[in-house]
Amino acid sequence: MRLVIARCQVDYVGRLTAHLPMAPRLLLVKADGSVSIHADDRAYKPLNWMSPPCWLEEQPGVWTVRNKADESLVITIDEVLHDTKHELGVDPGLVKDGVEAHLQELLAAHPTTFGEGYTLVRREYMTAIGPVDLLLRDAAGKSVAVEVKRRGEIDGVEQLTRYLELMNRDPLLAPVAGVYAAQQIKPQARTLAEDRGIRCLVVDYDALRGTESTDLRLF
Amino acid sequence: MRLVIARCQVDYVGRLTAHLPMAPRLLLVKADGSVSIHADDRAYKPLNWMSPPCWLEEQPGVWTVRNKADESLVITIDEVLHDTKHELGVDPGLVKDGVEAHLQELLAAHPTTFGEGYTLVRREYMTAIGPVDLLLRDAAGKSVAVEVKRRGEIDGVEQLTRYLELMNRDPLLAPVAGVYAAQQIKPQARTLAEDRGIRCLVVDYDALRGTESTDLRLF
């Protein structure tokens, strides 16, 4: 990783055209060839950048970064204030906990969370407009489509509504009931869901994980 | 802006829980108090971060960054390999030249792109739930609502559907037809749109701009 502090001007031409007037900034050149330009505010977002794969051509006073799509980032350097290089190696990577995938996994493993006698048919059940998170059958054998979200907001209800509309036209599945399962459901989302006959289920992630470890202890 | 290269371990507890094992990384501390942790790849996204407003408490070997929502980032530092500070001042900021607004503008100027005899009623036609990008009338005088997007995805169809539902309740407008206009329309979005009776129109931005310059030459 190379760290350069320099007075520079930046011109991006690609999906849009953007220009940064001459000023001191951080230029970050990473081992994968990517380049980003940071100002002294905002943690997350660089002012400008080029994602890998891309190639940096360095000439005195002008850096040009290009990618396959012929987007370009031209960095005109007026004065270099700092320039160091550091070997970091490959990062072991981030371990996340509490994301949607894990929640879906837990619910798939414990379909009775949705009710007595519920069984799992499929995770990621494919439809023409995308995959339904969980397809279950209730005790009576009726199809139940489940949309899983960490935070239940209105767009998740829309998503499930689309799936239900489509699935209910399939005579092999219909009638299909809908359940919106999330760790937290916003009032607006709940109102819309219930108005459409979709059941809302607030899932206690820690309790579910607890069940999991209880199972592990039992067997 | 402070640049620190250090062997560190990071633990984030907040909207989710995340952990980074001990490894050398870049710690970026900005003037606004924000902190981000970068590996030697990916230009855009830090491995972990805390956005401003937030506060860094530095103790020997342990940095703790906290925000109002009581999210926390704990950085355990094993070894500091580099530590420099640089005054950058306030950035003059980015100048963008967008595409999206221009596309709407071009279509408004050339309503016959949608069909023979089409005329523009209004751009940004206000409804109770937001502005419709374009309101047109076809050759027969029937209302046509247009949603313009650079890339046509499914949420644009939902948006247009909501507008159409509302507008079709207005006796002065109804019946209102819908057109989804974009430079590119994803198959999923097309399927949903056509299923709802919404016409999809793929717009050639360059051709349209070409028409524009032809017009300019003619007059």
Place this chain on the structure above:
DNA sequence: CGCTATATGTCGCTC
């Protein structure tokens, strides 16, 4: 490689 859903999305605007 292309497509789709997710994101600690972030950012900027309106209400």
Place this chain on the structure above:
DNA sequence: GAGCGACGTATAGCG
């Protein structure tokens, strides 16, 4: 502060 839409969204996962 919440809600909504755009973003050069980026990025991961799967066919």
